[in-house]
Amino acid sequence: MTGALEKELLASGATVVGFAIVKPALSDEIAHLEKAVSIGVDRNLNEDTVRSLVSLQKKAAGFLKRKGYKYLCIPPDSDRIKSTFVSKLYHLFTHKIAATSAGIGWIGRNGLLISPVYGPRLSLATVLTDAPLKTGEPIEFSLCGDCRMCVDFCPSKAITGKDWSRFDPFIELVRSVDCSSHKRKSKSMNGKPNCGLCINICPYGRKPVQTV
């Protein structure tokens, strides 16, 4: 079943699909949904990414429903409709937990999920379920090594440079206040809150610069 679901999602445009046991990370309300399907899409930073994640999620949900399992979709972070009832549960779970537990990647110094192949360029969505899926091996330590490019290039010096590990989930990797204050400044200067330097600079999965 795991293979069939993975195949279906990859055929529909997912870049990576992983399966994880996430039970220890769940609060009581959702503790019975002990496995997670983590879906990553290579981010082209446009609206299609979100749309394709949502449709992939619906595919996975439909697949699980047809087989008679329970599920809960945790939508991509940029597509959370706050007015729905079920959105009250979204903050109880983060996509990165599912992705690292499934062995898709680790959390880099920049606080983002880093896949060895795609770097920090994956957009994530998660489907929690009680289906007996075959799960992957979690990645437990950061593989950033000595690289500190994101730390050095961060315009607001928000990245603390500490190493992530699965066993120390509360370590502060990015000072979110500094990061968001920079984004605010950038918005007041040119109307866009975008920064994303820590994504662009990451050597993992960096795409070659296109020359015209």
Add this chain to the structure above:
Amino acid sequence: MSTEEKRQEILAKLKNAVIQYDEDTSKEASKEALELGLEANDAIFNGLVSGMEEVGRLFEAQEYFVPELLMCADALYAGLDILKPHVKQLELGVRGSVVIGTVEGDVHDIGKNIVKMMFDVAGFTVYDLGRDVPLDKFVEEQMKTDSDLVCLSAMMTTTMVGMKKVIEDLKAKNPNVKIMIGGAPVSQDIADKWGADGYAKDANNALKDAINMISSLKKLKEEAEAKKGS
């Protein structure tokens, strides 16, 4: 196919859409119901709400858990949004307005929202104060809107005590107002001691109570209709 058969089919579709937490089908069936000229009331109570009653049962039987419950609620609202503008004024006999909110210091509002939904469905006018509501605000809002019912919710023992003050203040200002309290730390004893008129143990029971209330409202409505008919 006769109209009655068609009606049953659509009602079943609405009901299943809620049980299966399928928002798309819920919307589709609601539109079909209107196209067919079904009474919006009929579609809501015999379709959507009877679905939610079944959901309540599944929740009690522990076949459904909180995520399903919330997804079902979303499906119900998806249909309700379409049907509600077409509802003719309900002849329920008991109808009124409700002030509802989670008391100061408390941000847990899942249960409160489910209870609110039930009032919405039943055709009450709901003044939702949201969560972390300053205690005075309940009294103020009740006075302003002249509501018949005030529902208080709290999740924590530390915030629960705020209810006592609200109940006292409300009763002092307006002895006729009915007060319903709910939330994890609240019990029937506490409700009695503090002088609340109604009590719901937790999200599950609040839902059940609200469903019971709607059922009894439906019954009242049917009786009223029967009386009118005879």
